[in-house]
Amino acid sequence: MKPIIAPSILSANFAYLAKDIEMINNSEAEWIHIDIMDGVFVPNISFGFPVLKFVAELSEKPLDVHLMIVNPEKFVNEVKALGAHVMNVHYEACPHIHRVIQQIREAGMEPAVTINPGTPVSLLKDIIRDVYMVLIMSVNPGFGGQKFIEHSVDKVKELRALIEETGSKALIEVDGGVNKETGALLVEAGADVLVAGSAIFSAPDPRRMIVDLKNL
Numbered sequence: 001m002k003p004i005i006a007p008s009i010l011s012a013n014f015a016y017l018a019k020d021i022e023m024i025n026n027s028e029a030e031w032i033h034i035d036i037m038d039g040v041f042v043p044n045i046s047f048g049f050p051v052l053k054f055v056a057e058l059s060e061k062p063l064d065v066h067l068m069i070v071n072p073e074k075f076v077n078e079v080k081a082l083g084a085h086v087m088n089v090h091y092e093a094c095p096h097i098h099r100v101i102q103q104i105r106e107a108g109m110e111p112a113v114t115i116n117p118g119t120p121v122s123l124l125k126d127i128i129r130d131v132y133m134v135l136i137m138s139v140n141p142g143f144g145g146q147k148f149i150e151h152s153v154d155k156v157k158e159l160r161a162l163i164e165e166t167g168s169k170a171l172i173e174v175d176g177g178v179n180k181e182t183g184a185l186l187v188e189a190g191a192d193v194l195v196a197g198s199a200i201f202s203a204p205d206p207r208r209m210i211v212d213l214k215n216l
């Protein structure tokens with residue numbers, strides 16, 4: 001199976017965002033990945049809902065919203081208002097992760113749980129049947145353009161085994177330092193969705209890069 005490609009607009013040129021969204025609309029990417037940061041959960045701030053309202057209007061692809069914020073459950077309605085397909089919350093940001101998953105589903109979105117590089121896959125055992133997707137961070141979240149953490153490939157394999165063991169239907173998404181080289185390792189290990197920011201937006205031909213990532 002070819003992976004789903006979700007370009008991360010964190011690496012887009014924000015002064016010409018419409019142009020970059022247009023590029024994604026006219027590409028073979030399935031989703032648009034949106035990184036929301038609060039300067040508390042991660043040491044950076046990206047963009048918020050007033051900006052994303054316009055991104056959502058322009059996008060013809062489903063939105064994969066990745067919230068790198070504390071108390072993400074406070075924003076279920078705002079994310080829903082964007083028309084998001086997936087709402088990704090961090091395991092580390094939610095003491096009541098099971099409840100948050102239910103809230104996302106009740107709002108009519110697909111719930112996804114994200115784990116940082118330092119968080120083990122084994123912690124997902126009791127929620128793996130309840131999520132649409134697990135996002136494995138392959139860099140510490142907060143910035144684009146960081147170096148891929150190799151151990152993430154083993155985490156994908158471990159998660160694939162957990163999914164098979166439990167009969168879960170969860171998709172495996174990976175985010176951070178994904179390029180043609182690391183992407184190939186991830187797909188082989190069992191990843192279903194690849195997020196890529198700098199690899200796509202710094203490529204001479206971004207749409208070509210999206211095709212290349214799909215055909216790894």
Ligand code: DX5
Pocket residue numbers: 008009010011033035066139140141142143144145146175176177178195196197198199
């Ligand atoms: C990082 C974000 C990523 C980021 C990936 O915290 O979650 O989505 O945009 O960027 P690259 O692909 O450049 O590592």
Ligand code: ZN
Pocket residue numbers: 008033034035066175195
């Ligand atoms: Zn992300």
